[in-house]
Amino acid sequence: MSASYPATRRVAFPPNWPARIAVALLAIYVIYAAQTLDFTWARFITGIDHGGRFLSRMFPPNVAPDKLQLLYAGMTESLQIAVLSTVFGVALAIPLGLAAARNLSPAPLAWFCRGLIALLRTFHPIIVAILFVKAVGFGALAGVLALIVASMSFLSKLLAEAVEEMSMNQVEAVRATGASFLSVIVMGVVPQVMPRFVGFCAYQLDSNLRNSALVGLVGGGGIGATLFTAFQRFDYDFVLTIVLAIIAIVMVGELLSGFMRRLFQ
């Protein structure tokens, strides 16, 4: 059929029109959104001015003994929130993640669990924390519950994906020995996904340390509550102390999680 068009050039890299259109639409929307939100240079300059005054009121950080007492109480509570929510989150994520993996569990169950995970992940932990504060009242319990939900949904999603990526050959061989479902999990699945899952859990502990400061802002207890009070009382010098302490704790958490990951490789 191409006999009459012998010189037709063959195209090695055809243009990807859908991608081009998508990028163009995104650019148009960014410009539109910036305009409607009054995103102007003048406002940015005044903002910097405000920020400068705010920062100058923070120095020097307040290290009065009564303040340090408050800081210590808030920090220990945050640490407890982070550890408790990680441990319970991991415990709940394991069955949910395995049930959500499409190569292990029957299709209807897998889809139900995926739906559940998607639903739980719909809202940011802060929104979930607000809901729990309304439900169970102010304090650490609300923060722990909110972070359990966040940890469980995040870890189960990652676990399900890790399980779906593992080698089914190895699982098949264990299954062929007549092993029960749980034995297949223990000897065929766990060895394959364990190192990655430990990595995820270490990361989750790390991020729960940060999040535990966050949930306090909405009434979930811990250092966040202390921080929020300091803001409201315009104790900006104490705010700085708290912020520095949070930075220190998060860094320690980062080191700790890196160590944990190396331990289990």
Add this chain to the structure above:
Amino acid sequence: MDAAAPFTPDAAGSNADRSLVIRNLRKEYRAGQPVLKNVSLTVEGRGMTAIIGPSGTGKSTLIRCINRLVDPTSGEILFLGQDIAKLNGRELRRIRRRIGMVFQEYNLVERLSVIENVLTGRLGYVAVWRAWLRRFDPKDVDRAFQLLDAVGLGALANQRADQLSGGQRQRVGIARALMQDPDLILADEPTSSLDPKTSVEIMELISKRAGERDIPVIVNIHNVALAKRYADRIVGMSKGEVVFDGPPRELEDSHLLEIYGGEGWLE
């Protein structure tokens, strides 16, 4: 519960009839496109049966139907007095532990040690918590070491499986299958990923270790020379059907042309 029952070599079926009868076995992955077209085959309870045939002709499917890694569309698979095609759940697991399997890609659990992989062969008999905590019956552990010696890997018991070479991995695969103390061993292209010398060693090993235990072996194999050398019986398949069935000495070039099709490749 049978889980705690200690290992006894001659318990379940060495004197029982180990023959396998397949009747009208049919498998369609997509409706109307059968990969196996009503295959019927009787395998005696001893010796090695080699199945040869071109790629995509249903050899693997046939072998995988026997231990139900693949579910047949219709037909019967009679073994140890049961129709495997109809079994489910617990009964299926009970028959699976009587059937050892050796895979082309070895299918060892890479992150487990060699000895753990061999002990995987006892999972059909061991409670989950025992497997989890590695509290296997000491007799099973002793036997796993003996089997590793028998396949020539006694010194590597505590190595991780991913550190082994292909030939060594397949030896572990064979030890794992023998660890089940099976009444039948299925081998799906056990030498296709190995070099020619190792291939011979692996076939020799399967033949010898299964032979001395009187375990029948069904092996899928591409290498016709190896099949003729080690098998007592050769089954030739083409397009989902059995087109040759007889002892190796009866397999002529004309049969090979019928099995593999074409001509000119057989010089």
